Amino acid sequence: MTTTLPTSFSSLPEDIILSCLARVSKFYRPTLSLVSKYFRSLVASPDLEATRSRNGITEDYLCVCLNVGSKPRWFTLAPFPQQQKLKPIPPYYKHPKSSTVVSIGSEIYIIGGSLHQKKGNRVLVLDCRSHLWRRLPNMRLARETPAADVIDGKIYVNGGSTSYKIENWGEVYDLKTQTWEPLLFTTLDLTTHKSVVPGKLVMGGKVYSMNDDLKISLEKNVCLVEIENMMCQISISKGMLVWYNPEENLGWSRVEGLEGVPRDPYFPGYLTSVASYDRGRRVTVWWKLIVSRCWPDWMESKTEIWCAEISFERRDLGKLWGFVEWSKNVFIFDGGVSSDFFLH
Structure with missing residues (x-):
């Protein structure tokens, strides 16, 4: 045998x-x-x-950018409940502030911004699969917090410069030819981008104000979410999650429900940031908690970064309910971080 x-x-x-x-x-x-x-x-x-x-094997996960120690740092967030912790991505040694971010596939494009209080025209690319960085050719003009979107495989960038010349309003990057070309206001049809939120410019899922001189400004902490075939705005106001439907025009209202996350400005660690994902169908909300331990002769403080995923459901006219899919402490920092720690 x-x-x-x-x-x-x-x-x-x-x-x-x-x-x-x-x-x-x-x-x-x-x-x-x-x-x-x-x-x-x-x-x-x-x-x-x-x-x-x-073999065409892909997986979805979040890449987020936090303001840590006054420096932008990128992290990945696993899609599994037991693994939902922020994992640091090796940083780029000269990462700008006040940049605009768009994504194509697994790559994140960090456009413009400022470095040492000076506007820049650099474009960085972060490959979220390999965690490697590279640079694109520089834009024609230095831009800070420009509006940007990906349309038909090209990156459109508008505003954010100090120039008042109409020919410098925007530019477009062709991924195939790897070149930047001027983008005139009359070249890009803004009808669609301005019809989503009346009176506003929407690009890359973000909402911008635009005056008669074509100067744009980002409306911070406002994102678009598709709810029952309607594009609604979700924002944070006084530590609370609020929403607005431009079609109904009933004003901003508080999101109902939300069991398990801070729901008022007096709650320790009230909500500070919101961002849409899953192609604009859900949002993540972010807040921080300061945890301190005291001894007779010294005190230790740590900052917990919390995140929750929220889905939505309409109930009755003018009411929106939020449901917490998960909520978790995803990272701990020694010391403190600013209230506007969430960047992208």
Whole structure:
């Protein structure tokens, strides 16, 4: 009688092992790396990403930018409840402030902004899969908090410069030719962008005010969410989540429900930021809690960053209910952070 020993996973052909590992979420890779030196080398191998790409394997997760220690820092947030912690992305050594962000696939484009209180024309690209940075050709003009959107595979950028010349109002980047071209006000049809929110300019899911001189300004902490085939505005007002439907024009109203998240400005750690995702169907809300421990001769303070995912449902005219899909402390900082810590 002969005994057949079980085949170990590592004895399989490497292409089969890569095919199996490619189906495991990236957020489990640190754990996989602890299995063996062989697994650690496979996880770090570019062949693993090539296998995922070849087999069309993708996964959704959030990339967020926080103002940490007066410097913008990017993080990923896992889509799994047990893994919902912010994981830092290696920073770019000269990351601008007051930039505008758009995304194409897994890549995030950080457009313009200021560095050392000077407007810039740089465009950075962050690959959320590899966590690698690169630069695009510079824009024609330096721009701070411009309006930007991706239309038909091109990046349209408007406003944000100090120039009053109509020919400098905007510019467009062609991803195929990798060149910037001037964008006149008459070139881009703004009818659609201005019809979503009457009297406002909507680009990249953000809402901008625009005066007669074509100068634009971002309306901070306002995002668009599609609710039952209607585009509604969601915002934070005095620590509360509020909403507005331009079609009904009943004014801003408080979102009902929201069990499990701060709901008034007197709650410790009241809501400070809101951002839409899932193609504008849901939002995440953000707030912070200061946790202090005191000893006879010193005190220790830490800041907890909390996040919750909110879905919505219409009930009766003029009422919107919010439902907390999950709520969690996603990161802890030593010391404090500003109230406007959420950037993108």
